[in-house]
Amino acid sequence: MQRYFIDSSEIVDELILPSEIYHHAIRVMRMQEGSTFELVLRNQEIAVMQISKLTKETASAKVINWLQQTVELPVPTTIACAISKSDKAEWIVQKGTELGASKFIFFNGEFSVARWDQKKVTKKIERLSKVALNAAQQAHRSKVPTIEYYQDITAIDFSNYSHKIVAYEEAAKKGEKNNLTKLMMSLQDSRLLATKSELIAIFGPEGGISTKEVNYLGKQNFIFVGLGPRIMRAETAPLYLLSILSFTLELG
């Protein structure tokens, strides 16, 4: 069933479809009176809606059911990526949203070859937020991930995270194999003990994380993890991590 998000926490009686939803549901999906769709409210509740009245200009819909679903990763996960050469940000946001990320941070790594033009940052974030919204709808998420941008790694606030990791190619090269498994065990434990946990994972650009950044993150108590023996592109590594989080916490 088609899923839409709405920036409201309650539906009183009938909902008059906001223009973006009206356009997609009626013009693109060609819904009729009686057609149904899913609507996710700001509080993440999900209603099954049925179109009750349709004119050339407006449509209204009524709640016919409330869904009980758990579709969000049990541990909110922030994916923080240095801006990479070919700027795969849209791609990371689309796929990362399908795989359950709750927030994306982009920052200028010391070794980032490309940078975001300061004037275009607002537009970039708008565009990426739209990609996240579309992917969240398609993936049947109940939360749309947020997008943030920082000038450099030291501008990011890490204080809310219980678990902090960096994907570190040098660790992988030296055969570091255990830190990711340890992280997953720790997250499973937090879950069993119902401790609130939140994860941030940092991914460098093509050139990797600089020594300065490594030292900074070490001081912030980040764990350096290897992601297996092959070398992944900057945009592939976040998907590897998110898949494993899903497997360990949702299927394990």
Added chain:
Amino acid sequence: MQRYFIDSSEIVDELILPSEIYHHAIRVMRMQEGSTFELVLRNQEIAVMQISKLTKETASAKVINWLQQTVELPVPTTIACAISKSDKAEWIVQKGTELGASKFIFFNGEFSVARWDQKKVTKKIERLSKVALNAAQQAHRSKVPTIEYYQDITAIDFSNYSHKIVAYEEAAKKGEKNNLTKLMMSLQDSRLLATKSELIAIFGPEGGISTKEVNYLGKQNFIFVGLGPRIMRAETAPLYLLSILSFTLELG
């Protein structure tokens, strides 16, 4: 270090660089006499080579070291995808190669909206083989995945596979959570017992696997697995599986 593949199983004394490698190493990477690169032979042995002589037309290189590395997934894995609407084949091959797949099969699913024009199949396979080669070099693999195409699912030979799964959205919707974990445990066991195992995983197109295909695969003893609570695009699901294989078999 830059990595190249060569279609030969030994290097006698000096290697005269084949023209494709010459072009990339000398023209693109601007290597000089004394520069080093890695060369993967057909038997998957990996030599560290150093350019010993360079002229305007040719270059030769000598072995200075042999690498001992295990970079291939312990269980050879075939990713078999129904052709999907926007034809994400290149993308699946590039990312799937980074994540360790050993073979890619594309086939016309009963619900595939797009089809490959029969006349263009040879060209498509050539193009995808090139994508696989480039990605294998970039990911530092010791094996280049192969590409195959079949008219429909019944034309695929499943006889060599010890483990056979289908990603099945209906299973996921019904909350099927255990089959992927069971598969991973079985693969880990085979590894401990040094039993030769080989996995094939089938992924449907946007419209999913048809009832006819479901029945056919059931008779071939395929296991139907759910891949978590979110709905992934056709091209994302194979990456989810490959990531989990790596985590379970290479880092676990």
